[in-house]
Amino acid sequence: MPIKVGEKMPSVTLKYLGADGMEDIDTDQLLGGKKTVLFAVPGAFTPTCSAKHVPGFLTHASEIKAKGVDQIICLSVNDAFVMDAWGKDRSAGHDIMMLGDGNGDLTRLLDLTMDGSGFGLGTRSQRYAMIIDDGKVTTLEVEEGPGLNNSSAEHILTKL
Numbered sequence: 001m002p003i004k005v006g007e008k009m010p011s012v013t014l015k016y017l018g019a020d021g022m023e024d025i026d027t028d029q030l031l032g033g034k035k036t037v038l039f040a041v042p043g044a045f046t047p048t049c050s051a052k053h054v055p056g057f058l059t060h061a062s063e064i065k066a067k068g069v070d071q072i073i074c075l076s077v078n079d080a081f082v083m084d085a086w087g088k089d090r091s092a093g094h095d096i097m098m099l100g101d102g103n104g105d106l107t108r109l110l111d112l113t114m115d116g117s118g119f120g121l122g123t124r125s126q127r128y129a130m131i132i133d134d135g136k137v138t139t140l141e142v143e144e145g146p147g148l149n150n151s152s153a154e155h156i157l158t159k160l
Contacts, residue, residue: 002111002142009135010109015100017084025099027106031135034070037160039129039151040107042114043121044078044086044098048148053127054090056153061095064153067160069131073097077104077124101125112142129156 003009009031016025030036039057041049057064057072064072072095076083080100087098101107107125116124129151131139139159141150149155 003109003137003140005137005140007137009132009137010106012106012109014106015080015102016097017080017100022080028135030073031132033134035068035134036071036073036132037064037069037129037156038073038075038132039153039156040075040112040125041127042076042116042124044076044082045089048127048146049076050086050090052148053152054086054092054096056148058090058092058095060153060157063157064160067157069160071097073099075099075101075106075125077101077107127151131156131159 009027011028013024013026016023041053043049054074061072074096078100079102083098083100092098104113104123107113112126112128113123114126126142128140128142130137141155143149143151
């Protein structure tokens with residue numbers, strides 16, 4: 001059963017390509033004491049993710065942060081190198097942290113996996129967005145099927 005509103009985010013170590021190379025990031029430290037908008041996509045460089053999902057959050061990043069959000073994170077079951085390259089390609093800069101869940105550990109613990117094997121993607125993340133306050137989920141919007149509605153930046157703005 002997927003994580004629910006009111007529950008604490010799982011504690012897991014993810015990988016991030018920072019200025020000094022590959023870094024471990026612990027979700028407790030990353031999310032503790034902060035208000036975070038985290039959105040997840042099935043894959044870096046995929047059509048809807050690249051053309052709509054990330055650009056929406058880039059367009060609305062200042063509005064989202066003006067509502068008290070400390071950080072915006074894009075999560076995908078891709079490695080940190082791919083997420084870094086995708087962030088550069090999309091000009092994410094400091095507006096969105098592009099975070100890789102390379103082994104799918106967090107995605108599995110959240111119970112938000114999807115089977116993308118029909119497209120040659122293997123096990124990936126469902127498309128969703130959540131608001132996390134000090135490590136606790138306060139809003140969770142999961143897409144019921146293909147498309148971008150519930151997890152869009154525009155929709156998340158209405159929840160802040």
